[in-house]
Amino acid sequence: MYNSLTGTVTYAEEGALYLFLNGIEYSLAVPAGLCASAEIGHTVKIYTWLYHKEDSMRLFGFASEKQREFFLKLLKVDGIGPKQALALLGTATVSDLTDLITNEDVNALSSVPGIGAKKAAKIILALRGKLTAAVKPTSTAGSSPYGDLIRALAEMGFPSKQAETVVAAAASEMDSSAADFEQKLFREAIVRLSSV
Numbered sequence: 001m002y003n004s005l006t007g008t009v010t011y012a013e014e015g016a017l018y019l020f021l022n023g024i025e026y027s028l029a030v031p032a033g034l035c036a037s038a039e040i041g042h043t044v045k046i047y048t049w050l051y052h053k054e055d056s057m058r059l060f061g062f063a064s065e066k067q068r069e070f071f072l073k074l075l076k077v078d079g080i081g082p083k084q085a086l087a088l089l090g091t092a093t094v095s096d097l098t099d100l101i102t103n104e105d106v107n108a109l110s111s112v113p114g115i116g117a118k119k120a121a122k123i124i125l126a127l128r129g130k131l132t133a134a135v136k137p138t139s140t141a142g143s144s145p146y147g148d149l150i151r152a153l154a155e156m157g158f159p160s161k162q163a164e165t166v167v168a169a170a171a172s173e174m175d176s177s178a179a180d181f182e183q184k185l186f187r188e189a190i191v192r193l194s195s196v
Helices: 032-037 063-075 082-089 094-104 106-110 116-129 147-155 160-173 183-193
Strands: 006-014 016-021 024-029 043-053 057-063
Touching: 006 024, 016 032, 016 043, 024 057, 024 106, 032 063, 043 063, 043 183, 057 063, 063 082, 063 116, 063 183, 082 094, 094 116, 094 147, 106 116, 147 160, 147 183, 160 183
Parallel strands: none
Antiparallel strands: 006 016, 006 043, 016 024, 043 057
């Protein structure tokens, strides 16, 4: 029904993001990382999926198509609903979760709230061999002092080379001595990349 929404962030709280678009404010259930990076008043593009049951409808939002695709794969696992799938995506990147499943790391998966050892084992059994290993960015992100930030942006679906350029430009314009500099830099990079 909706592939994505591009609008202004009006409010963000744990697990929920509010987006204003064409006179309508949408409430989206999102992974924790997306809430943390959202900044009130900024325009963002959110990929969506509509959950529809007889007695309820809920709109889910994701930072990238890749994240949404992984969420939908998780929903196919017996016993995993939208709440558990969001919890998993809120604790690690798609690449990291793919690695955990590929390496059959039950302990790491079961440490996520709402995912016990049994559900972790089900996820591994259902998805191992069906996930493509993440391609690591081949840019010079590793040589950048902000390599982790650039990789995180690439994981969200932004081109790594473009992310590297934007991060470097934003970093040169900001106060690097601030205590929360990296967090602010990450948010600023997302804002700039989303408006390109």
